[in-house]
Amino acid sequence: MGLFDFQMDLFGAPKADSEAARDSGISPNCSANGLVRFHYSPLLKKSIRCKGVFLFGHPEVVLPEYMKSADFAPARELAAEWAEHAVRRKTAKNKAITKDLVTRFWAVVDQVLVDRGEKPVESKGRIPPICPLGNYHNLSQVLAAINETYFDGTLSCRITWSNRVGGLSFHSVRKDPITGEDFHLISISRGYDAKNCPFYAVAGVVYHECLHIVVPVETRGGRRIVHGREFRQRERHYIYYDEWIKWHKEVLPSNIRAMRRGKPL
Numbered sequence: 001m002g003l004f005d006f007q008m009d010l011f012g013a014p015k016a017d018s019e020a021a022r023d024s025g026i027s028p029n030c031s032a033n034g035l036v037r038f039h040y041s042p043l044l045k046k047s048i049r050c051k052g053v054f055l056f057g058h059p060e061v062v063l064p065e066y067m068k069s070a071d072f073a074p075a076r077e078l079a080a081e082w083a084e085h086a087v088r089r090k091t092a093k094n095k096a097i098t099k100d101l102v103t104r105f106w107a108v109v110d111q112v113l114v115d116r117g118e119k120p121v122e123s124k125g126r127i128p129p130i131c132p133l134g135n136y137h138n139l140s141q142v143l144a145a146i147n148e149t150y151f152d153g154t155l156s157c158r159i160t161w162s163n164r165v166g167g168l169s170f171h172s173v174r175k176d177p178i179t180g181e182d183f184h185l186i187s188i189s190r191g192y193d194a195k196n197c198p199f200y201a202v203a204g205v206v207y208h209e210c211l212h213i214v215v216p217v218e219t220r221g222g223r224r225i226v227h228g229r230e231f232r233q234r235e236r237h238y239i240y241y242d243e244w245i246k247w248h249k250e251v252l253p254s255n256i257r258a259m260r261r262g263k264p265l
């Protein structure tokens, strides 16, 4: 790009790409603070580029064409922050910041794609996207019902189908790639997303993982006890406890074996 072109960009009238973008006050052409300009390339898909523009002190970012829409605005903000660091001197601290920002950027991109029902950009995201919508069960609805019935709606957590084939259900604490804040994440084994899985069974495992958020881990003689007495007592409060345990023991293992052989459930 020549200097002339650049000045045209810099001093030309701002281009609004759609009515929606103009109404929401989000421009796809520059960062919220107005310092980093965005360009789009139909050639890029799984990468982004930054160009240092030393004359004016702020970099420009080239993004894949599909990131022009309003739902990518938070991702573009991370890309702008990334570019501001990427053009600086490569100190160890700065390298670590750049690496963290690029990881968070792809995590947000993958999340937008998954929320739209599209495929994430494979291999780029080291933070797997949160995907509560399955083929047979919508985990957001299951969680909402359990939260309302057993926790008075006070639980604050997110839920996803596990991204590992044949994986188990578990609870973890993750950092939000946009805000950097910690949140509880419940991951449910895909063995429960099956035609032969009744609602009471998937609700049972969601209730179990919810209990891990509210019942603290006990320590006895230096040993960590995750399913202690209080946990087991509260677990039995679930009205379909016996039915769920029966399904968990008798049906889930065969579902997981089928998944590992690549069979649809």
Ligand SMILES: [Zn+2]
Pocket: 208, 212, 226, 227
């Ligand atoms: Zn457990």
